Amino acid sequence: MMSWDKAVADHATIVLRVAQRILGMGPDAEDIAQEVFLEAFQLRQKEEVHNWGGLLRVMATRRALNRLRDRRRTEPLSHVELPSGDSGPYENAVAGELAERLREAVAELPDGQATVFSLRYFENLSYEQIAEVLHIEVIAVGSALYKARAKLQMLLKIGIGGAKS
Amino acid sequence: MNDPFGPSTPAPILAELAGQLRDAVLEVIAEPVSAAAVLRVAERARQLASSDSDVAAESALADRRNRTTAGGWSNEKAVLTSNPSGGQAFPSDDQTVFGKDVVCLVVEPADVRAASPSLFGYFSQVGPISYFVSALIMGFALVAAWQYQITTRLTRLEMVSGIQPKATPLPTTAGRVSAMVDCRLAVDGTSSKDAVGFHSVLAVDSHLESGRQIKLDSGAMEIVYRSGAKVILQGPATFKVDGNGGYLAVGRLTGKFNKAVQGSGDAASAQEASFIIRTPTAVVTDLGTEFGVEVDNGGCTTSYVFRGRVCLQSLLPGGHAGELVLKADEAGRVEPSDGQVASVRRVSVEPQRFVRRIGDRRIPIRVFSTGDGLAAGHADAHWEVVAAGDAAGDSMQQAVVVRSPCPNWHATDISTPTKWISRNSDSYLVETPGRVYTFRTAFELEDGVPGTAVLRGNILVDRRLLAVRLNGRDVPMPEQPRNPSQWFSPFSIAEGFVSGMNSLEFDVETSEPFAGSPLSALGLRVELNGSVQEMGPGE
Numbered sequence: 001m002m003s004w005d006k007a008v009a010d011h012a013t014i015v016l017r018v019a020q021r022i023l024g025m026g027p028d029a030e031d032i033a034q035e036v037f038l039e040a041f042q043l044r045q046k047e048e049v050h051n052w053g054g055l056l057r058v059m060a061t062r063r064a065l066n067r068l069r070d071r072r073r074t075e076p077l078s079h080v081e082l083p084s085g086d087s088g089p090y091e092n093a094v095a096g097e098l099a100e101r102l103r104e105a106v107a108e109l110p111d112g113q114a115t116v117f118s119l120r121y122f123e124n125l126s127y128e129q130i131a132e133v134l135h136i137e138v139i140a141v142g143s144a145l146y147k148a149r150a151k152l153q154m155l156l157k158i159g160i161g162g163a164k165s
Numbered sequence: 166m167n168d169p170f171g172p173s174t175p176a177p178i179l180a181e182l183a184g185q186l187r188d189a190v191l192e193v194i195a196e197p198v199s200a201a202a203v204l205r206v207a208e209r210a211r212q213l214a215s216s217d218s219d220v221a222a223e224s225a226l227a228d229r230r231n232r233t234t235a236g237g238w239s240n241e242k243a244v245l246t247s248n249p250s251g252g253q254a255f256p257s258d259d260q261t262v263f264g265k266d267v268v269c270l271v272v273e274p275a276d277v278r279a280a281s282p283s284l285f286g287y288f289s290q291v292g293p294i295s296y297f298v299s300a301l302i303m304g305f306a307l308v309a310a311w312q313y314q315i316t317t318r319l320t321r322l323e324m325v326s327g328i329q330p331k332a333t334p335l336p337t338t339a340g341r342v343s344a345m346v347d348c349r350l351a352v353d354g355t356s357s358k359d360a361v362g363f364h365s366v367l368a369v370d371s372h373l374e375s376g377r378q379i380k381l382d383s384g385a386m387e388i389v390y391r392s393g394a395k396v397i398l399q400g401p402a403t404f405k406v407d408g409n410g411g412y413l414a415v416g417r418l419t420g421k422f423n424k425a426v427q428g429s430g431d432a433a434s435a436q437e438a439s440f441i442i443r444t445p446t447a448v449v450t451d452l453g454t455e456f457g458v459e460v461d462n463g464g465c466t467t468s469y470v471f472r473g474r475v476c477l478q479s480l481l482p483g484g485h486a487g488e489l490v491l492k493a494d495e496a497g498r499v500e501p502s503d504g505q506v507a508s509v510r511r512v513s514v515e516p517q518r519f520v521r522r523i524g525d526r527r528i529p530i531r532v533f534s535t536g537d538g539l540a541a542g543h544a545d546a547h548w549e550v551v552a553a554g555d556a557a558g559d560s561m562q563q564a565v566v567v568r569s570p571c572p573n574w575h576a577t578d579i580s581t582p583t584k585w586i587s588r589n590s591d592s593y594l595v596e597t598p599g600r601v602y603t604f605r606t607a608f609e610l611e612d613g614v615p616g617t618a619v620l621r622g623n624i625l626v627d628r629r630l631l632a633v634r635l636n637g638r639d640v641p642m643p644e645q646p647r648n649p650s651q652w653f654s655p656f657s658i659a660e661g662f663v664s665g666m667n668s669l670e671f672d673v674e675t676s677e678p679f680a681g682s683p684l685s686a687l688g689l690r691v692e693l694n695g696s697v698q699e700m701g702p703g704e
Contacts, residue, residue, distance in 0.1 A: 004214040012207035037210035102189035156185045
């Protein structure tokens with residue numbers, strides 16, 4: 001059984017990274033990382049954990065997505081106009097805003113799609129790994145990703161507000 | 166690999182995305198993770214286990230307290246009560262188990278509490294007064310005990326949760342990690358043992374106390390000392406940090422120390438204020454210079470000087486004459502076999518072996534996944550296949566993208582542009598069951614530092630992968646699943662690269678013959694990508 005210290009040492013960076021990629025840099029990500037370790041610690045006292053990497057990623061992803069949605073309910077969206085077309089000086093200047101727009105769009109996805117999308121593209125997990133940690137079929141992973149990509153493409157193209165209206 | 170979900174191959178995955186979505190994902194994953202935040206998270210997580218079991222409950226309470234402070238729970242009050250059910254407790258989100266004694270954390274909105282029925286009214290109507298007095302005494306006792314507990318718990322709470330973090334002085338440090346490129350540390354990939362044997366995460370800006378041991382499996386790590394000296398450690402290497410230098414047990418490093426030492430340059434005067442690298446067989450004293458040190462598994466120490474001077478001393482018995490002052494472009498060596506410092510010879514060591522600059526700029530290695538962008542039946546110009554044992558070149562032929570892959574193979578899908586390759590285009594079948602074939606590809610390292618190159622990939626084979634070789638030398642095999650033709654196996658290669666052309670080979674054994682047929686299956690599918698530290702000016 002992996003010791004707690006080793007599990008923490010192995011995965012502290014990963015958990016914080018998962019949270020940060022969903023929430024962006026800031027205190028929220030650190031907060032989520034601590035909540036995840038607390039939950040994991042309590043879980044560990046009840047049962048043996050066989051796949052720390054998968055468990056912590058899923059816990060961090062779900063908690064971070066919840067926090068992302070909570071944040072969206074309390075904070076107004078930033079309305080950043082995205083450039084369209086080919087790259088240019090303006091596009092380069094606002095490139096950093098793309099990440100924030102993506103997070104806003106991910107918060108619009110249904111929970112399952114958002115989780116699968118985050119694990120796939122933020123954490124580079126394979127279809128099989130995602131299926132394993134979420135206890136779903138591989139085909140369901142593919143389906144969720146397909147829908148998530150399509151919706152995110154649309155949201156990024158027309159803007160969150162446009163999609164809602 | 167400890168974490169089966171470790172970073173794999175972002176490039177093929179990102180190929181699934183397009184346009185702004187791809188750019189946005191790239192933006193997100195490019196954001197660095199704060200090393201200081203990682204350390205804070207890890208430290209607090211460790212403290213969960215360092216205290217007794219009710220720490221977790223206290224942290225939950227702290228979490229609630231934080232929320233209350235933040236305003237989200239401003240109308241709620243937390244009270245601790247004994248188990249109200251009098252029997253089995255069912256801890257939920259609002260209930261937490263404190264060790265063996267079940268205590269429930271009940272969160273009640275203030276207005277609900279105010280609307281509770283009056284206890285006084287109840288006892289005045291139906292109960293004897295003695296019950297009431299007893300209950301009152303018990304109540305006072307519980308409140309006193311509760312206040313005592315809360316006081317002590319909150320003191321610890323503050324320590325655990327960091328509500329009021331107490332300033333802890335930083336230990337005396339020898340230096341800090343200033344850069345990391347594709348670092349993989351031994352034991353668990355991210356941490357190393359500190360001076361007292363405690364594992365902690367190493368990241369950029371991590372402080373390194375004297376005595377910290379770093380076992381670097383691969384990648385490169387730059388350490389900046391308080392004196393201003395720099396060391397670039399190249400994996401695989403084992404290095405222990407000292408106040409101004411360190412002990413290199415095995416591996417390679419490049420040291421840079423600009424403080425010029427005045428005087429005769431002899432070792433005795435230099436060691437007082439110089440940067441010193443010790444090895445099992447030698448002491449390399451920097452006399453204001455840039456130099457490389459390499460220790461092989463046999464303990465042989467080699468030092469090469471890029472500029473300035475170093476003093477190389479043998480620690481081997483009998484090596485009285487073993488002290489040399491090396492100048493630019495000179496190399497010296499201490500051979501354990503004869504106990505003497507080898508003769509000085511000009512550029513006897515390839516300077517490219519030592520990384521002199523480490524930064525953020527890595528350039529991709531132009532490698533070729535199998536069948537990438539090719540239609541079924543087409544020859545793959547980047548991959549060759551030959552039966553093992555055949556004279557090289559005699560039967561070497563271009564691999565081809567299999568037109569009709571075996572139904573049992575992992576299907577080509579949108580997740581990766583790679584395709585199955587084999588010996589024949591029309592069929593995955595070959596007439597040599599149980600035979601070994603070598604698939605070979607080549608790539609060039611022109612503008613990168615070979616010691617920093619990393620190749621990553623995923624592989625599918627039918628039937629069995631027997632060996633992976635880089636430039637003719639075996640490299641660690643990927644862990645193979647039960648059915649390697651259906652499940653990708655991730656692998657990475659971080660050593661054995663050379664400047665110029667490199668050759669990567671996979672030995673694949675064909676399957677047993679199919680029932681009633683002399684034929685067997687042969688196939689390979691590899692996703693490949695890699696990067697290397699860009700060579701700096703003058704390197």
